[in-house]
Amino acid sequence: MSYIxxxxxxxxxxxxxVSALCFLFTEIAPGSFFDELRLNPQISPETISALRxxxxxxxxxxxxxxxxxxxxxxxxxGYSIAYNVPxxxxxxxxxxxxxxxxxxxxxxxxxxxxxxxxxxxxxxGGLLDRMVSLTGSLLISxxxxxxxxxxxxxxxxxxxxxxxxxxxxxxxxxxAWAKLQxxxxxxxxxxxxxxxxxxxxxxxxxxxxxxxxLGAPYVQAARGFGVSQTRLLFRHVLPxxxxxxxxxxxxxxxxxxxxxxxxxxxCGWPGLGPLILEATLSRDLYLVIGGIMFSxxxxxxxxxxxxxxxxxxxxxxxxxxxxxx
Amino acid sequence: xxxxxxxxxxxxxLLCVQALRKQYVRGGIWRKRVPVAAVNGVDFxxxxxxxxxxxxxxxxxxxxxxxxxxxxxRPDSGRILIRGINIxxxxxxxxxxxxxxxxxxxxxxxxxxxxxxxxxxxIEEPLLIQSQRGQVEYxxxxxxxxxxxxxxxxxxxxxxxxxxxxxxxxxxRQRLALARALALRPQLLVLDEAxxxxxxxxxxxxxxLLLDLQAAHSLTYLLISHDLGLVARLADExxxxxxxxxxxxxxxxxxxxxxxxxxxxxxxxxxxTATSAFAAATGEQA
Numbered sequence: 001m002s003y004i005x006x007x008x009x010x011x012x013x014x015x016x017x018v019s020a021l022c023f024l025f026t027e028i029a030p031g032s033f034f035d036e037l038r039l040n041p042q043i044s045p046e047t048i049s050a051l052r053x054x055x056x057x058x059x060x061x062x063x064x065x066x067x068x069x070x071x072x073x074x075x076x077x078g079y080s081i082a083y084n085v086p087x088x089x090x091x092x093x094x095x096x097x098x099x100x101x102x103x104x105x106x107x108x109x110x111x112x113x114x115x116x117x118x119x120x121x122x123x124x125g126g127l128l129d130r131m132v133s134l135t136g137s138l139l140i141s142x143x144x145x146x147x148x149x150x151x152x153x154x155x156x157x158x159x160x161x162x163x164x165x166x167x168x169x170x171x172x173x174x175x176a177w178a179k180l181q182x183x184x185x186x187x188x189x190x191x192x193x194x195x196x197x198x199x200x201x202x203x204x205x206x207x208x209x210x211x212x213x214l215g216a217p218y219v220q221a222a223r224g225f226g227v228s229q230t231r232l233l234f235r236h237v238l239p240x241x242x243x244x245x246x247x248x249x250x251x252x253x254x255x256x257x258x259x260x261x262x263x264x265x266x267c268g269w270p271g272l273g274p275l276i277l278e279a280t281l282s283r284d285l286y287l288v289i290g291g292i293m294f295s296x297x298x299x300x301x302x303x304x305x306x307x308x309x310x311x312x313x314x315x316x317x318x319x320x321x322x323x324x325x
Numbered sequence: 326x327x328x329x330x331x332x333x334x335x336x337x338x339l340l341c342v343q344a345l346r347k348q349y350v351r352g353g354i355w356r357k358r359v360p361v362a363a364v365n366g367v368d369f370x371x372x373x374x375x376x377x378x379x380x381x382x383x384x385x386x387x388x389x390x391x392x393x394x395x396x397x398x399r400p401d402s403g404r405i406l407i408r409g410i411n412i413x414x415x416x417x418x419x420x421x422x423x424x425x426x427x428x429x430x431x432x433x434x435x436x437x438x439x440x441x442x443x444x445x446x447x448i449e450e451p452l453l454i455q456s457q458r459g460q461v462e463y464x465x466x467x468x469x470x471x472x473x474x475x476x477x478x479x480x481x482x483x484x485x486x487x488x489x490x491x492x493x494x495x496x497x498r499q500r501l502a503l504a505r506a507l508a509l510r511p512q513l514l515v516l517d518e519a520x521x522x523x524x525x526x527x528x529x530x531x532x533x534l535l536l537d538l539q540a541a542h543s544l545t546y547l548l549i550s551h552d553l554g555l556v557a558r559l560a561d562e563x564x565x566x567x568x569x570x571x572x573x574x575x576x577x578x579x580x581x582x583x584x585x586x587x588x589x590x591x592x593x594x595x596x597x598t599a600t601s602a603f604a605a606a607t608g609e610q611a
Contacts, residue, residue, distance in 0.1 A: 217437040220397050221502075225451040225509060226424035226458075236439055314441070 007307045011300040018296040019072070022289045023065045032057070033081045033283045055081055057285070068289070077293065078286030082279065087290040091272065095294055097166060098264065098271035102256045102298075104187060105194035109252070113199050114245070117206025118233070121214060132203060139200035144259060148193045148266045155189050162186045164268040190267040194259055198252060205248050209241040216240075239313065246309045253302030257295055338406070339373040339545045340394065340513055345403035345413075347389050363389040364400070365569035371562075373512070376539070376546040378556040378577075380592060381566030387549045390566070391517040394547060395429045396420055407513070425455065428506035432518035434498035438490050444501055445486040448472045451508045475504040478541075479534060496527035500534065507538065517549045532559060553596040557581050565589045 034052060037043050052058045056067060068078055077087040120129040139147070155161045162168065162185040171182060213219060214237055222236050257272075264273030272291055279287035345367040348360045364386040371377040379387045392398040394405055396412060405413040412423050431437040438447050449468050456463040463471065473483035479500040481493075490498060499519060506514055516535070520528045532555065538544055550556050556563060556577070563580040565573040567588035573580065584590050 217431045217433060218439050220392075221429065221431060221437045221505075222439075222450070223397055224395050224424065224427075224429050225454060225505075226421050227450070227454055231454075239441060240439070 003311055007304060011304055014300055015296055022292050026285055027061050031283055077290035080284055080287045082282050082284040087286050091290050091294055094272045094275045098260055101190055101269060101271060102260050105191045105256055108195045109198045113202035114206055117203045118210050121207045121210035136200040136204055144197045147197055148263055151193055161189045166270050190263045190269045193263050194256055206245050209244045210237060213237045213241045243314060246306050250303035250306030254299030257298045337372050338370045340371045341406040342367055342369050343404040345393060346401045347393055348401055362569050367571050369564045369574060371545055373545055374543045375561045376548055376559055378548040378560035378563045379566055380550055380553055380556055380563060385566040386569040387566055388517055391515045391549045395427050395515050425509035426511050427513045428511040429515040429517060430502045430506050430519040432521050434502045437502055443487050443489055445472055447490055447501055448475055448505045448508055475507055479504045496523055499531055513545045515547045553592050
């Protein structure tokens with residue numbers, strides 16, 4: 001089986017495993033969506049029973065899982081009890097917003113982290129390196145939620161950015177340019193929070209990877225025959241140092257998504273975060289499972305993307321399986 | 326601007342190292358910074374076309390000397406005279422004309438080559454750099470011909486030039502490392518434990534190759550090793566290092582037969598023990 005084929009098979013197995021665990025844990029977890037209805041004397045136990053039967057919750061776990069699996073293969077993730085709509089379109093309408101936020105944050109994070117990591121490694125021990133290291137340590141040690149709340153408070157006080165939601169109330173009356181500006185102003189704060197907390201981690205990883213390669217004997221040998229610093233960096237150091245960084249990209253995508261859920265809740269960004277939080281609090285079973293599956297899909301997709309990039313950039317991987325190295 | 330005039334040193338010396346010192350600083354932001362003297366006063370001289378060996382136990386500062394001589398490190402003080410010109414404190418740009426004349430071969434041929442390169446790319450790169458600087462005119466075809474010739478010279482078939490270096494054995498990689506070093510037609514080759522990681526048979530083959538190359542190109546070798554047995558076979562003169570200093574220098578025969586310094590005696594005793602242990606082991610097997 002090819003490298004990508006193996007990775008794809010592993011990704012599918014992972015998604016099946018996550019879905020199975022989701023069903024198991026939601027079954028074990030105490031309480032259900034209908035618990036509040038039971039407290040209402042105007043709703044009879046028969047009605048609740050009928051509702052449970054309507055959503056298939058009266059069936060054994062394995063049967064429910066098999067039914068869900070079958071429909072999930074046709075992109076049907078079940079029905080939201082609270083919203084009374086199919087889960088997949090509901091999740092997708094929110095996932096688009098989350099994707100916009102995470103993609104923006106991801107691109108900005110890597111655009112900042114890679115040059116900064118390479119620069120600080122190349123100027124190890126210098127003033128910039130020390131400053132970046134110190135700032136990074138501070139950002140890593142402060143919980144993301146504190147950073148988010150602090151920046152939100154600053155944004156509200158200084159009124160520099162739009163806070164809450166994804167667009168202004170009179171968005172529809174704006175011109176196309178004004179709409180873009182409005183969207184960017186709303187996007188800026190949650191994206192900045194995500195960039196700030198992720199950059200601190202990724203700069204460290206990139207710096208460490210580059211430092212490791214810079215100290216490699218083959219880089220010393222290349223220096224010995226007078227390779228310029230630019231060629232040394234772009235021909236020898238970066239292609240090799242890219243491997244761990246690319247692997248990190250996959251995890252970074254998953255990390256940004258899970259981080260964005262919290263940031264979305266704090267900043268009022270209408271993404272998956274607030275939706276999953278509400279679904280979890282109200283025990284909207286299939287919406288919770290669908291939300292988790294979306295997250296898992298992001299993570300698996302990110303890792304697959306990283307694997308494809310590694311395959312494209314590292315000739316050793318394409319030989320994997322055909323050569324005994 | 327070069328610090329010394331060519332008249333400062335005897336003309337027959339290709340390399341002359343005088344009072345070389347290099348220290349590193351351990352510690353950092355949170356720990357106290359402590360200077361550690363890796364090389365603390367090293368002097369030696371190598372006539373053109375000869376082999377000088379620096380021997381000493383691990384941590385004695387041999388490799389730091391090699392790195393200073395090849396100017397992978399800038400020494401703190403002292404002089405490194407190449408054909409009479411002191412390169413010890415030259416800036417990177419001023420060092421460029423000297424780079425091609427001094428090449429280094431490291432101990433670990435696996436890590437001393439870019440793992441993503443083919444044999445062709447490994448050997449071709451120094452030529453490419455020289456061409457880009459306009460030092461030598463090499464077009465693509467000329468470069469390939471030269472790579473092929475170098476591969477033949479070190480005993481590897483040029484048909485393998487497109488193979489990834491991962492496909493070569495340890496001994497073959499060391500031969501490729503030699504080919505890369507020879508690509509720039511250096512006068513001085515620094516062999517930093519270049520034979521240490523090889524098995525005995527491959528070590529002997531590469532040692533013979535080194536002798537052949539020296540005869541063919543009038544190469545001057547600075548051989549860094551902890552193995553006095555091997556050094557005795559290749560070197561014309563030996564310098565013994567201990568605690569960052571050269572404690573004894575003399576012709577190979579004199580150092581091996583009548584050592585003066587305790588460090589030399591200790592190294593010789595270790596070499597004899599290893600030889601007798603090897604003989605005993607092979608005798609038992611037979």
